Amino acid sequence: MTDRLASPAEPQPVLSPGATRRRILMRRLWRHRSFRIGGGIVLAIALLALAAPLLTSTEPTQMNLRARFAPPSAEYLFGADNFGRDIFTRVLYGARISLWIGCASALLAAAGGAMVGMVSAWFRPLDGVIMRIMDALLAFPAILLAIGINAALGPQVTSVIIALAFAYIPRMARIVRAAALVVRELDYVDAARVSGAGGARIIFRHILPNCMAPLLVSVTFVFAYAILAEAALSFLGIGPPPPDPSWGNIIAEGRDYSVQAWWIMLFPGLAISFSALGINLLGDGLRDVLDPRLKVEA
Amino acid sequence: MARLIAFRIAQAIPVMFVVAVLTFLLMHLLPGDPATIIAGDMADQAAIAQVRHDLGLDRPVAMQLWLWVANLAQGDFGTSLMLNQPVAEAVLERLPVTGSLAVVAFLITIPTGIVLGVIAAVWRDTWADTAVMLLALIGVSVPNFWIAILSVILFSVTLGWFPSSGYVPLQDDFGRWLASLIQPAVVLALFQIGYLARMTRSAMLDVLDQDYIRTARAKGVSITITVAKHAFRNTLMQVVTVSGYILSLLIGGSVVIEQIFAMPGIGRLLVQAIMARDYPVVQGTMLMLGFAFVFINILIDLIYAYVDPRVRYD
């Protein structure tokens, strides 16, 4: 069970070349209900974030002292905060930073994890050391690791991304390593090696395509986690710095007024919940279709 | 069993060593000079040099690492800059708070998560299953500190059922201790309950598919007893292995929860230290937590070995 948690089942060569196979997968994904719902939510939120300037007439940092603590109304859809900034606008623009952090850290974690996992699987002498390091990192809950790293890096958008990516690298590395170890032993990889194919070629032609499915599933789940983690870091005061809005720092700033002006923290919280929900649903669908034997998320 | 304990501890030593080195590197290899930050914006070169010297940062990195590990081996986790107190002492003082919170949350999570997971598995594809899976989904999608704040507004401010902040030590008053813990612990547990329910459900479905379940049914054992006796024990063994992970997550989550409920625990210490740039405390706290997690893993492995006859008798 520990094993099951940690190392996913052997990967299936899912994204193998072959358009029909891809088409079949697409069709199965499309038929998967949670994939459709999740995909719809994610798409809607992404579109709202992109279209932010069209949907609101003010700037996210525009203060209006007469509107301080204005409750939700036709003019201030989600109300206004202690500086009289429009929460609706801030939530819309906040989506950009929050989704960017989530997406970038998930992809960075996948890239880092892929590298670490590949090196570990390919250069056996290093395997022991690398995996001990990954074990040590895995002993920490990801959020704590992100807190620790970000404490050293300081509160900036890039450092949040780096911290979150680092926190999730060990999980990704394990997935890729497991996949790479399996692929390593396959005959055609042997054949490729014998026929003199270089390491890079083997990695890109054979190993990466084979861990694509579990990796993609993990990226989705880490994306959702990272959005939540960004919010938690912001709340602790080590997230993306104000005044530019992220969902996390809007809540953090609204916290002191949570009783009188509940709307400040309510709406960004809902935004976080909806996007994480959508992404998780998407991940559930991907997992069911691409990698049915993978039991546990990330 | 004794051999197994010895083996697991021997296995943990390199991991603990790596944890120690990593926490050291965390503060040394990252960009920025802690001495400059600690000395503050107003400090001149001499003051910065002084701080650097006090922290031992003017020595070669390898030397510093060696001193760090050597000190650790003697139980010296460093000294806090803001508290003027050994880090280990500061952490241990706050351990009862975080410990109480995590343990109470754990005691709420385990039975609830297991029961919900079993219900979902046994009544698979019914509304009960859907409800449990929905709860699990919400648990991984909603920020826990946000729920915590909403909960305070509802239960403490509006209804006045629970204190909104603070911690009452257990030895002072059991009732008030529990009252001060119940809200943060429930909020903390809420999110792990979903995760555990999901794990339990999939473990239970796995077990229900096993041949020995069919054997039990072929003997005339009722469905209820088959589930309660034959399937449940096997499911439980799989759940034991995730329970350590859950406890670790609860401890990690308490960093945020302590902040909201103003509980003077290790998480609060960590956040205060980050704000005050008290690097020895950040480093020492991370390290001690890391050791705690390694220890929890060992403990869980041993419990697993004890409950699984296949391991127990080997």
Add this chain to the structure above:
Amino acid sequence: MLDVANLTVDFRVDTGWIRSVDDVSFSLDAGATLGIVGESGSGKSVTALSLLRLHNDRATRLSGRVSFDGQDLLALPERRMRELRGRDIAMIFQDPMHSLNPVLTIGEQIGETLRIHQGLDRKAAQVAAANLLDMVRIPDATRRVTDYPHQLSGGMRQRVMIAMAIACRPRLLIADEPTTALDVTVQAQILELLRDLREEIGMSVILISHDLGLVAEFAERVIVMYAGELVEDAPARTIFEAPAHPYSEGLLRAIPSADVDTHRLYAIPGRIPDPGNRPPGCNFEPRCSLAQATCAASPPPLDPIAPEHRIRCPIRSAAKEVAE
């Protein structure tokens, strides 16, 4: 005692319902032995599990009649069925490695049958379990009752399964490939044990196997299944000496024999069709060397060709008539 009529089993799968067992009928007298043979996937296990209604309710549709002592088991309420399982009809399975619960002692698992059906207390059940272990010839039985399954070998575990099955002296024992997972010497011992216990308890036995030789040696009567259908039903002697259905002939030729000096073991060419993908006519037609045009047109009926002998092959039935 047991009379199965038109048993049909459908399973729900992603794409709809598939028919796994199709209109199977046979009967069995008290104290008699019946063998069921067929290749892997022919529906033997599904048939056996249907007799005890051990399939997952929601994904399975059973029809036909299974009457046991005059009552239709398929119509019995689950409560009554439960009382019958393990007491009147017991079953042992193919894979002794996974058929025992790993976290319960074997004494507990054997005793459980007795505690359920005969109301024994824990102590008495434990003593009875030791006696049963003795009966299935496990040495040092009193000490073994506290063992866990992983401490026993495969053969021993199958003996434990047998002990569990005979605990209440059932009137019918269904043994689904009880020896397939074991090595040859152990196989012989287990079969001998089953034979002796059958005598001793006086129960009927249904022995399922893909090995026609083994079944013919053990049972008085044999039915041959192919792709969910019963294709031949005859006394064991007949099946072994003069099988009439081309598929049974193939199975017979596939038995490795000691006296004939064949270097290459015969195997029926081709594969059994998937339940969702069967040919329109005779299921065996794609693999049958006697097939004629009519065979592919419509499913052949099951015809009697002699007293106590039925086959599902019009070509052979006709040949037989001509010969007589």
